[in-house]
Amino acid sequence: MTSVLWLRRDLRRRDHPALLAARDAAGDGDLVVAFVVDPRLWAGGGSVRRAWLAANLRALDESLDGNLTLLHGNPRAVVPELAKRVGASSVHVTRETTPVGRFRDEVVAERLGGSGIEWVETGTPYAVGPGIVVNGSGDPYKVFTPFSKAWRAHGWPDPAPTPRSLPLRHARNDADATAALDAALSSSDLPELPEAGEEAALRRWRSWRDGGLDGYSDDRNRPDLDGTSRLSTYLKLGVLHPRTLLADLAGERGKGAHVFESELAWREFYADVLWHQPRTAWEDLRTEMGRMRYDEPQDAIEAWKSGHTGYPIVDAGMRQLLAEGWMHNRVRMITASFLTKDLHVWWPLGARHFLEHLLDGDIASNNHGWQWVAGTGTDASPYFRVFNPVTQGMRFDPDGAYVRRWVPELAHLAGKAAHEPWEHDDGYAHGYPQRIVDHAAERVEALERLEATKG
Template identity: 75%
Template sequence: MTSILWLRRDLRRADHPALLAARDAADGELIVAYVIDPKLWANAGPVRRAWLAATLKATRDEFDDGLTLLWGDPRQVVLELATRVGATSVHVTRETTPFGHRRDEAVAAVLAAAGVEWVETGTPYAVGPGLVHNLSGGPYKVFTPFAKAWRGHGWPDPAPRPRELPLRHVGDDDKATQAIRQALAAPDLPELPQAGEKAAHARWREFCDTALTAYATDRDLPGTDGTSRLSPYLKLGVVHPRTLLADLADQRGQGAQTYVTEIAWREFYADVLWHNPSSAWSDLRDPLSGMAYDEPDDAIEAWRTGTTGYPIVDAGMRQLLAQGWMHNRVRMITASFLTKDLHVWWPIGAKHFLDHLIDGDIASNNHGWQWVAGTGTDASPYFRVFNPVTQGEKFDPDGDYVRQWVPELAHLSGKAAHQPWEHPEGYAHDYPTRIVDHAEERREALRRLGEVTG
């Protein structure tokens, strides 16, 4: 018998329950395949396409060149593959995003009609969305009690890495190989991290050895290499969070516990999206449904290009364009600036982030935006408006992060980089002046809040 493992957000060989299930079901041949859906590919943006392409190349190495690359609508392509090789079962890691869940239901239906078994094993999370319940059996709506229940629920140990696999490569689709080649050769790509499972584990070991101890404080400092930078690998399932949690199990320091909490945030947002699929692109909470927002104009283009005249905002937006990544603290600052200073509805900013972030995860990204905008679960109150100057001075006290990404301000030392308008030489190198007055826009944001809340 032949079985198929269809990879999606699980591009790894270690700690992969669906892979083990597919191997055990294969009495002869195992086909490991990835399907590039042209609709998703077209909407991903060049940076995300390049990161996926690089990761697929590395995944092929992990599977000893046994990864089959296909192109097309999965409802057709997976069935065609199963029919061509005579597969009796198709194995997947259970998908939990609204789009992924709908797609899988459709693929499972066409396979069932053809007599091919559909088998879901595991999820991209330590605890699958929908499995943590409150005392009344419903979902949690606030993070802190969720995190406590999530820890209490627990998770299994990492699955063993299979050494020998009966892999069969059945030939790549020319459109898939061409798409990967073109993605990696796209112009103006940022410098991407090393892709693949080995690179992810190497980065994890480096972080644990050098930055984990101070993570609780350093994770908020964008000018310090204090974060793990594992989010791009977690996004594509190159490493499973259960693997990280196992390594942290014996760590008692504050840094390790804070890291576990950050994993819990990722799982919380996935759980929120599972229970509220519409919250992917609409407000989760109703109280601000009547809020007045401005239509995008030249100001949002200044935000996108990092030319707002507010140094910490511009540094973050330029880092995003240069690396396909942005420090999490700065993500909050830039999101607040768009929603509160420019009065733009959060999905516009969320989409821009997803277009450029190599770790762009719809649950974490879009609910993080809602947290800032005041419309989501555990939301920061709308009246909390991040001051880009004080945020910069607090979390980038020496101005190193700003000077790194805004070379027009490299001549300003220390905190002066956060307020060039206060320095006689602040605009000597053509840094743009502020597009809005923060104090005025804060008042306007609160005025609009009063209109909908009374």
């Protein structure tokens, strides 16, 4: 008997319930582990995102002794074709939770069923699958704090055991898939990527847990410090499962561990919101905000994308995004607020830009994070909260080190002076641009537009 494991957001061997289910279904037969390079999704990400995925697929293939089968094409056709070709009795997956993924899987399952091949979903990319945590009335939570309390009270299973051996069978790679990975990894404009693969992810986690967890609650908002775990890039592709991290935190009682657990809860909360409200992938959760008036200032948008707005903390963040495929979360909020409140641009434009470049770009966390800042999503951040990019920079990058690292035109300004080049005679001596808008005036404009929605 042969079974197929179709991987998507679960590129690992450890703590992998769907892998165990596929192995058990194979019995004394064969297990084919496959990944499909979907050209539509492949083209939707930038070169850094494609390279990161390719690197982790190569690392996974090595951990499977070269037995990862790479396919190319529309999964709706490719997966059923593979299952028939290898004589599979079942196809196993980790349950998908995004709107596009859920619809795709329904089609694939139906086509497999028509051929007498069983479709089996086991586990999710989350510690607690979206849709499970509900309030006393059976309704989903709309606010994070009560969700997080219920999420903790619900608990999560222990990590799944790691299989000692697997009856792996390689089913021939598609040449187009192999070529896509080769091209992604040989791109000429790539930054230095994090080390790929499950073993590297676990090393990063253990190193940071032992050296950074205690200070996490104080350092996590400081982009000038290495105060975050940077595990989001691994969680995005399922190279690590959050359940693995939570199990390691079970004996920790410090404030850092509690705050880190809360950050994992935010990820699960946003996935839950998207599960119940699929339209919010690209629409405002708060429908009344649809009356808001927005602008499309193309020159200003391009200045924001390239990091030339004249506001140092904003520009540092946007340049880090382009250079590394990553941005500190505090700076993500600052840059998002600048686009939506200072430039008055509807959040999906920024969300798409982030998803194109971020290694950890996840549609639930990214797009609902944007709505949180824009004030059109979950209610923790109302629209009238407008981040001041200057005071935010001074508070969270107090010595200007983060700005000087990413904005070399300001490297000559010491300390907090890097946040206000307009206050110094030589502030613009090295070509840094003037401010494209006046923040104080645009804050007033943003509040006036909010009031207009209430009429």
